[in-house]
Amino acid sequence: xxxxxxxxxxxxxxxxxxxxxxxxxxxxxxxxxxxxxxxxxxxxxxxxxxxxxxxxxxxxxxxxxxxxxxxxxxxxxxxxxxxxxxxxxxxxxxxxxxxxxxxxxxxxxxxxxxxxxxxxxxxxxxxxxxxxxxxxxxxxxxxxxxxxxxxxxxxxxxxxxxxxxxxxxxxxxxxxxxxxxxxxxxxxxxxxxxxxxxxxxxxxxxxxxxxxxxxxxxxxxxxxxxxxxxxxxxxxxxxxxxxxxxxxxxxxxxxxxxxxxxxxxxxxxxxxxxxxxxxxxxxxxxxxxxxxxxxxxxxxxxxxxxxxxxxxxxxxxxxxxxxxxxxxxxxxxxxxxxxxxxxxxxxxxxxxxxxxxxxxxxxxxxxxxxxxxxxxxxxxxxxxxxxxxxxxxxxxxxxxxx
Amino acid sequence: xxxxxxxxxxxxxxxxxxxxxxxxxxxxxxxxxxxxxxxxxxxxxxxxxxxxxxxxxxxxxxxxxxxxxxxxxxxxxxxxxxxxxxxxxxxxxxxxxxxxxxxxxxxxxxxxxxxxxxxxxxxxxxxxxxxxxxxxxxxxxxxxxxxxxxxxxxxxxxxxxxxxxxxxxxxxxxxxxxxxxxxxxxxxxxxxxxxxxxxxxxxxxxxxxxxxxxxxxxxxxxxxxxxxxxxxxxxxxxxxxxxxxxxxxxxxxxxxxxxxxxxxxxxxxxxxxxxxxxxxxxxxxxxxxxxxxxxxxxxxxxxxxxxxxxxxxxxxxxxxxxxxxxxxxxxxxxxxxxxxxxxxxxxxxxxxxxxxxxxxxxxxxxxxxxxxxxxxxxxxxxxxxxxxxxxxxxxxxxxxxx
Numbered sequence: 001x002x003x004x005x006x007x008x009x010x011x012x013x014x015x016x017x018x019x020x021x022x023x024x025x026x027x028x029x030x031x032x033x034x035x036x037x038x039x040x041x042x043x044x045x046x047x048x049x050x051x052x053x054x055x056x057x058x059x060x061x062x063x064x065x066x067x068x069x070x071x072x073x074x075x076x077x078x079x080x081x082x083x084x085x086x087x088x089x090x091x092x093x094x095x096x097x098x099x100x101x102x103x104x105x106x107x108x109x110x111x112x113x114x115x116x117x118x119x120x121x122x123x124x125x126x127x128x129x130x131x132x133x134x135x136x137x138x139x140x141x142x143x144x145x146x147x148x149x150x151x152x153x154x155x156x157x158x159x160x161x162x163x164x165x166x167x168x169x170x171x172x173x174x175x176x177x178x179x180x181x182x183x184x185x186x187x188x189x190x191x192x193x194x195x196x197x198x199x200x201x202x203x204x205x206x207x208x209x210x211x212x213x214x215x216x217x218x219x220x221x222x223x224x225x226x227x228x229x230x231x232x233x234x235x236x237x238x239x240x241x242x243x244x245x246x247x248x249x250x251x252x253x254x255x256x257x258x259x260x261x262x263x264x265x266x267x268x269x270x271x272x273x274x275x276x277x278x279x280x281x282x283x284x285x286x287x288x289x290x291x292x293x294x295x296x297x298x299x300x301x302x303x304x305x306x307x308x309x310x311x312x313x314x315x316x317x318x319x320x321x322x323x324x325x326x327x328x329x330x331x332x333x334x335x336x337x338x339x340x341x342x343x344x345x346x347x348x349x350x351x352x353x354x355x356x357x358x359x360x361x362x363x364x365x366x367x368x369x370x371x372x373x374x375x376x377x378x379x380x381x382x383x384x385x386x387x388x389x390x391x392x393x394x395x396x397x398x399x400x401x402x
Numbered sequence: 403x404x405x406x407x408x409x410x411x412x413x414x415x416x417x418x419x420x421x422x423x424x425x426x427x428x429x430x431x432x433x434x435x436x437x438x439x440x441x442x443x444x445x446x447x448x449x450x451x452x453x454x455x456x457x458x459x460x461x462x463x464x465x466x467x468x469x470x471x472x473x474x475x476x477x478x479x480x481x482x483x484x485x486x487x488x489x490x491x492x493x494x495x496x497x498x499x500x501x502x503x504x505x506x507x508x509x510x511x512x513x514x515x516x517x518x519x520x521x522x523x524x525x526x527x528x529x530x531x532x533x534x535x536x537x538x539x540x541x542x543x544x545x546x547x548x549x550x551x552x553x554x555x556x557x558x559x560x561x562x563x564x565x566x567x568x569x570x571x572x573x574x575x576x577x578x579x580x581x582x583x584x585x586x587x588x589x590x591x592x593x594x595x596x597x598x599x600x601x602x603x604x605x606x607x608x609x610x611x612x613x614x615x616x617x618x619x620x621x622x623x624x625x626x627x628x629x630x631x632x633x634x635x636x637x638x639x640x641x642x643x644x645x646x647x648x649x650x651x652x653x654x655x656x657x658x659x660x661x662x663x664x665x666x667x668x669x670x671x672x673x674x675x676x677x678x679x680x681x682x683x684x685x686x687x688x689x690x691x692x693x694x695x696x697x698x699x700x701x702x703x704x705x706x707x708x709x710x711x712x713x714x715x716x717x718x719x720x721x722x723x724x725x726x727x728x729x730x731x732x733x734x735x736x737x738x739x740x741x742x743x744x745x746x747x748x749x750x751x752x753x754x755x756x757x758x759x760x761x762x763x764x765x766x767x768x769x770x771x772x773x774x775x776x777x778x779x780x781x782x783x784x785x786x787x788x789x790x791x792x793x794x795x796x797x798x799x800x801x802x803x804x
Binding site: 012015016018021042044045054056057058065066067068069070071072073074075076077078079080081161162164165166168169171172173174177196270271272274275278291292293294295296297298300301302303304305390391392393394395396398399400 | 417418456467468473479481482567674676693695698700703704706792795798
């Protein structure tokens with residue numbers, strides 16, 4: 001079946017990343033060159049804009065503008081948290097028909113792949129020829145089938161630099177420092193806090209992932225053991241850290257909230273988990289200096305920091321989706337690693353939407369250490385090439401432990 | 403009085419910064435070249451190490467090691483929060499006499515300048531010839547007499563990049579976003595969140611500083627007015643934000659903490675203020691999407707991000723302190739601005755310790771806007787040259803407001 005001629009929609013969904021705009025630009029520049037694509041419509045705030053027929057025309061954007069956008073974090077087209085069902089997708093198809101759209105490119109995570117899948121099925125059911133392609137994106141790195149996800153390397157670089165600096169800070173003013181990292185269901189980003197380590201005693205000294213539940217007693221005992229040994233301890237904790245029963249501490253805290261008579265006090269805020277964990281360590285060990293930070297949105301949208309590898313791959317992923325849409329009626333543009341370590345290399349492949357949609361990918365067992373509180377060298381070998389360059393730091397080799 | 407011959411102590415105090423190591427390296431490399439200085443002792447964890455006679459020998463550090471340390475955040479010698487009184491300083495002088503120390507270089511804030519002053523006075527009283535010099539350092543930028551403080555430009559660059567990215571994130575997923583910035587008593591760093599602004603509607607749209615108290619009603623009304631106009635609102639808040647009566651919200655929250663029966667729940671943690679403010683806006687305006695982040699230690703110790711201007715000035719400040727110690731018996735190495743804007747230039751001068759010690763410098767009135775919720779162009783003109791390069795971001799000019 002030869003590829004149809006018509007217009008294209010491109011759209012960005014879910015939480016922004018540092019390179020989702022690079023994928024957008026990849027789609028645009030490949031679509032501009034594609035003989036079968038005429039107009040390129042950017043959906044304003046993703047599917048929520050499509051059903052309201054809100055688009056911006058991207059057909060003639062110049063290279064300078066595209067390059068500037070590719071270097072900027074967050075979603076230039078705006079985003080949405082809507083998860084379209086069949087009825088919602090039928091409305092999308094109606095708009096596509098009205099606008100002569102034959103290509104649908106959706107940059108997002110597993111939910112977006114699922115949306116593509118529904119749109120593809122519904123278009124087929126309606127007898128309307130339209131090719132729906134998914135362009136992977138997520139800082140969580142939890143998509144199946146692809147080796148890794150555009151967006152992850154940049155977020156990994158951010159948390160690696162942040163914890164690297166925080167570890168030096170903790171050397172200067174020793175105590176316990178707890179850093180809470182994004183990733184509710186998968187520990188990929190939390191694991192990346194280790195990537196800046198250069199020396200044996202560099203933090204984070206402990207890493208807690210959703211994949212490895214830990215009781216509060218074990219957590220506190222681990223921290224105390226490191227503190228007793230090094231005189232300090234840096235801990236990276238996923239926001240999805242789970243008690244031994246598998247229930248997240250975030251959920252347990254939220255259920256125990258005490259609201260004052262003015263209704264002013266909340267414990268469900270962004271800093272609650274970090275503050276709770278710091279309180280536990282302080283209360284149960286007697287260590288005086290215990291601090292906690294929650295890295296928050298900086299992890300996904302810090303301006304001026306991109307992984308050199310990630311931004312190139314994200315842009316290429318967008319281009320490849322357009323290319324694959326000339327050969328297949330639907331799919332997702334994924335990466336396969338064909339070179340390791342210093343010979344790191346990926347090739348781009350097309351996979352079926354069903355291989356990416358719905359379900360997510362946890363950190364595999366071989367990336368988590370035996371005691372469930374750290375990562376393995378295998379994880380570092382996997383993740384380091386994705387971060388691009390990381391800063392080297394200096395120190396005084398003769399500094400005694402105080 | 404000719405400069406004495408002898409050994410030198412160098413020391414780093416208080417909260418780390420991104421360039422305090424550059425000042426350390428500046429002191430070391432100038433001391434290495436100084437004919438009157440023999441050995442260079444690094445005090446381990448500042449004054450707390452001195453009184454325990456804990457030092458590392460820095461005399462023969464090579465240029466490669468020095469350059470690597472100068473590029474690294476945090477205090478390579480370790481830090482301390484001790485504020486020495488007269489008795490403490492007498493102990494320091496005893497150690498200095500024992501070690502033949504004639505030069506004392508202390509990198510820190512106004513408290514460190516005060517420590518230098520006491521040491522200088524007590525050495526004189528004891529008839530021991532020793533020159534005590536202060537090397538300014540603080541991300542808070544609140545030292546008197548100097549045009550600005552080494553450490554500020556790098557922290558300013560960090561918060562400018564962070565809020566710039568956060569503003570793009572807020573465009574993609576509109577709502578209210580509150581960012582809590584370091585600086586308990588002075589708003590210099592919070593004001594710097596505006597430095598990445600490129601477009602009329604770029605955030606932060608509101609800036610709250612310790613110098614401009616605001617009632618909760620006014621705060622909430624301000625946020626609502628921006629949200630009603632733009633459909634979104636990014637707010638930068640100093641951790642020292644004050645109620646109309648001048649009392650900080652942080653203090654008011656801490657006094658209203660409710661502790662549950664297990665003693666587990668804390669509201670005095672690092673995220674409490676941000677979560678409280680988000681709760682206020684949500685509860686009083688009905689706006690659905692209200693988020694808050696507390697930037698925390700990342701502001702002072704993020705690895706791999708330095709202001710190009712700041713790191714050069716910090717290193718030169720260290721060198722100048724050594725140079726001035728050949729001409730004067732005590733003092734602080736300060737900067738005076740002699741060129742503005744694109745012709746930005748500073749010269750280094752020596753000032754009396756009493757001009758820097760003890761008291762701090764607030765943001766002047768002409769840097770705060772008339773409504774007390776933003777900064778003026780005069781502030782930006784002052785602060786922009788200190789940040790070095792800031793990223794330019796792209797956007798779609800035709801994006802409609804949704």
